[in-house]
Amino acid sequence: MMTADLFADDPSQPAQLRLSSEAVLLKGFALPDADALLNDIATITQRAPFRHMITPGGKAMSVATTSCGELGWVSDSRGYRYSSTDPQSDLPWPAMPARWLDLAERAVRVSGLSSSGAPDACLINRYAPGARLSLHQDRDERDFGAPIISISLGLPAVFLWGGDKRSDHTQTIPLAHGDVLLWGGVDRLRFHGVRPVAQGALSEREFRFNITMRKAA
Numbered sequence: 206m207m208t209a210d211l212f213a214d215d216p217s218q219p220a221q222l223r224l225s226s227e228a229v230l231l232k233g234f235a236l237p238d239a240d241a242l243l244n245d246i247a248t249i250t251q252r253a254p255f256r257h258m259i260t261p262g263g264k265a266m267s268v269a270t271t272s273c274g275e276l277g278w279v280s281d282s283r284g285y286r287y288s289s290t291d292p293q294s295d296l297p298w299p300a301m302p303a304r305w306l307d308l309a310e311r312a313v314r315v316s317g318l319s320s321s322g323a324p325d326a327c328l329i330n331r332y333a334p335g336a337r338l339s340l341h342q343d344r345d346e347r348d349f350g351a352p353i354i355s356i357s358l359g360l361p362a363v364f365l366w367g368g369d370k371r372s373d374h375t376q377t378i379p380l381a382h383g384d385v386l387l388w389g390g391v392d393r394l395r396f397h398g399v400r401p402v403a404q405g406a407l408s409e410r411e412f413r414f415n416i417t418m419r420k421a422a
């Protein structure tokens with residue numbers, strides 16, 4: 206069951222939807238920062254360009270990915286892991302912008318979720334129309350005590366939200382530009398994915414971007 210808390214005392218605050226006991230959707234929470242966040246992505250990807258990672262099974266992902274922060278997420282024939290350097294350049298990943306850490310801290314505070322500390326790793330995903338993310342769990346992080354904070358920008362998408370088993374029923378959750386999703390605790394290991402992103406009705410937006418900040422170490 207989804208419950209809406211409309212911040213009755215402050216109508217300027219966007220809706221907060223509790224998807225589950227430790228998963229919260231903050232509709233439009235990042236809207237005031239959206240343009241700056243997109244500019245930050247453009248700066249980061251000058252040094253660490255988007256790439257289609259190859260899964261351990263040998264297939265290129267339809268989603269293009271890069272990272273910032275102390276640790277970035279990489280994939281090769283050895284599997285998925287976090288690395289302090291970008292294997293394409295052997296340079297450290299670009300720093301996580303202060304604006305992103307500030308947004309993460311504010312989102313965690315508003316959500317009321319408990320956290321063992323600030324994120325040290327951030328994946329940035331780019332979805333062209335048609336790109337999708339199949340059902341998976343995020344379990345390469347060493348610290349499950351901090352929630353993952355995810356920011357959606359650009360084209361809308363349908364998020365698939367499952368259970369603890371791949372075969373569990375999935376709910377569909379629409380995600381729009383500026384939405385922030387947080388999940389931790391008992392919801393941290395749920396299977397999840399993204400349906401193929403649809404072409405924008407207007408040609409103003411080419412991509413969907415998703416910023417996911419995690420505490421990996």
Ligand code: MD3
Pocket residue numbers: 228328330338343355366386388392393394395396397398399415417
């Ligand atoms: C995980 N990204 O980078 S984030 C990923 O929109 C990833 O690009 C997706 O999955 C994206 O690993 C989704 C949002 C999300 C929301 C709820 C979850 C991830 C979740 C619930 C449990 C576990």
Ligand code: FE
Pocket residue numbers: 341342343397
């Ligand atoms: Fe994930």
